[in-house]
Amino acid sequence: MSSNKPHDGPGEGPRYGPRKGFSRRTFIEGVGIGAGAVGALGAADQARAATNEVVGPDPVSITLSINGKTHKLDVEPRVTLIDALRNMLDHTGAKKVCDRATCGACTVIVDGSPVYSCTMLAIEAEGRRIETIEGISSDDAMHPVQVQFVEHDAQQCGFCTPGLVMAGKAIADRNPRPSMADVESGLCGNICRCGTYVGVRKAVYEAARESA
């Protein structure tokens, strides 16, 4: 159930999370679960929306900006951002777990906000700045959040880790001195099954201060 209503313009659509910290509730409000998400549309989408152009079911050409690089791809409009990243671009750091905006394993950062990439269409991500786990470290140096994940043993099987790292980075990006309550609230859209939260909380708390 996706609606194609035109709206005000780039950056003015529903935010995928509030500006300061984020919680699962606002996260879900942001993606409009159950009601069908509109999202901030890319330029091509806006043009289509303005003319009420219906796209699909055949693939459409889009360009995605991921970690500062542009990628051209042909996707069916129903393809989610997580599936485009994983299946078409081999960016497999983000994981598909619940596939419905609950667990956060697919978290990437879009225009500075953490987003459940399982609940954003790839075509909606056009024209937006997408950061994935693959883009936040260099060969020589990990991001402070990643460093602290290792220091605090904030991982077991590791399947939820990339999502938690990205959620942690989003917290650190917005607030250099988060309280533990801020950290918990910012992480509460991510679920770990092995039970690594003790290390994760400490890691994000420390990393935010370090990267400030």
Added chain:
Amino acid sequence: MATKYDWPAAEDRSLIGKRHNRVDGPEKARGDAKYSYDRNLDGMLVARLVTSEVPHGRIIGIDTSAAEKVKGYKGHVNIQNVGDEIQWAGSEILAICADTEEHARDAAAAVNVHFETLPHWVKDEDVKKAGEANRVKPAKDDTKGPDLDEAWKSADATVEGYYGLGIITHCCLEPHGQVVDWTGDEITVYASTQAVARIPADLAKGLSRDESIGTVAAESVHVITPYMGGGFGSKFNIDTWGIACAKLSKKTGKPVKLMLDRDEELKVAGGRPSDYGNIKIGAKKDGTLVAYESETWSTGGIAGRGSPPVPYVYNNEERLAQKARHLNVSTNIGPARAWRAPNHPQAAVLTMCPMEDLAAELDMDPVEFFKKNADLTARPEVYRYEIDKCAEMIGWKDKWHKRGDSGDGPVKRGLGLSLHTWGGRPHDSTCEVRIQPDGGVSVNMASQDLGVGTYTTLSVIAAETFGLQIPDITVNIGSSRLPISGASGGSTTVGGTTASTRRAAVNALDELKSVVAESLGVEADDLAAKDGKIFAKSDTSKSLSWNDACKKLGNRTITGHGKQPDRNGGKLNDSGVGGVQMADVSVDVETGIVSINKIAAVQDVGLVICLEQCESQVYGSLIQGVAWALYEESIYDQTTGTMLNPDMEFYKLPGAADIGELEVHMVQGKYDDRGVIGIGEPPAISPGAAISNAVANAIGVRVPTLPLTPDRVLAALENA
């Protein structure tokens, strides 16, 4: 008698028992770790399952004609056929593949399966109704210890109550599944598994049952699993979807990925049996426990399951009169799989909760009551020590109050405890350790790291033995072509793999020493490896750096072999541990919401290898315990016969803000002489009982069944 294989004495350990960063930590934190789900092979097809919507029925037709016309369709294989009886909703019927994930979904949705429906039964809590539906079978009726009637007569206080806990499902974040690439005679399987070495034979056997495929040799199967995203006891076998995936790969000539969807994962690939029971328990005035009698029942699906070992921990057969009857309820739900410490978490609830109620009846502090009866356990000294230590950590003396004596406000605080035990006997393992002329060292075996720290523990063992550092060691696991090692289940991995690695490393070092001895002009027995050097103990000036020592090998590579068990291989491991946990909770009696203030855990495991990863196992167990104590439960609907919450919105798991403060104490030093014992199961047993007891202490009434959801808490208060 001491042997060269024994663990170094405490003062000689530079790495064992210390804190170390997880070796595979950076790769996981970077998102570079490749799981089965992440494999994207050239030309790979994607497969989906078609499963049964009916809980019980017979297949009368499978129509794939529309599916075969779907864009991108590449093939399908039947898992079950017309005439087969379906015993649970979600039962696998066929696998179908296409060029993309989207097309595979379209194709799966276009398959029409027709059933003749048969009567189903999915509920087990109401055993009377299940009996009326002819679903109940006796499974156990054991009487042990002193005469039961006499014991009841001698009891000054008795408690009779109903206790239980529902079904939970494993919900591994990486679902079950694999990528299979069948090329010529080679079958490469990237499987999400806890049993790398077992899968080749399992898959070959499954394929060979299909006449159209013929005999498949286990040796043609190569399993590759460097990382896997959670198992908890549910990923030992190739399963129907693995066999179907291989058949699709053979049929299409392409690699095929088949990973379960979330709802399939929750319905059919996990499941810890429920347990409910009426328990009667009695003690003398002074708190001496005299009798325990139980009638319990549970379901593990259509075929039933084992019964919980009750009475649990407190089970001395000479002094405690005990009678345990168990009934199996057969249900049309996905079959149970092993969950961390099979049957023990349930047994803990069915024993520790009535015990806490009896302490309240006796007007005794449960810590005193549990300690007083420690002689009824197999390890009285261990438990007394651990109860005291844990009580200190949680602040029991200051915070505990009599049951229900929690003030007038709507938020009531309470404390509770539970004890547990587990074996953790090491599994069989073989290991090859290589020393290269350039100084490189590798540890090689067909084991796996489920996230518990196998890469790290094996690095520590080799580095400790050679006097090197963790980064000097390469650990190669996760391939079935390496020396065979056991499946990771029942807390058997760390004991088995560290022993085979230690023996292989000592044997490899002996060979190196004999080469070095010659060049230094000393006896090999006089040589020691420490701090990156090999030197003569009698004259430390006679010394070579590790790399220079290895250069003496010329172009020869040393391969040291080690195995577990090995009668002459020293005392490296053991089985049997204790463990105590205490919970501090707050309960809002107006909303019924329970929140965790703190949980403290004390755990012995013999010799700790990696302290930090050991603690992580306990933290993880406590968090999983909070999950099944307060949130998660598989809910089945008798009308439709299906699971109502096979997703992660309504199958509730806690987040980072829901777990309170957790404090873990690993017992080190006291039991090091026992050697290594597994850690995966023991701490996963007690959290539910400890939390339930804390809630009872807080609100003054027992909430009979877990999870302790607000509705159950409010109902218990209402009924009080």
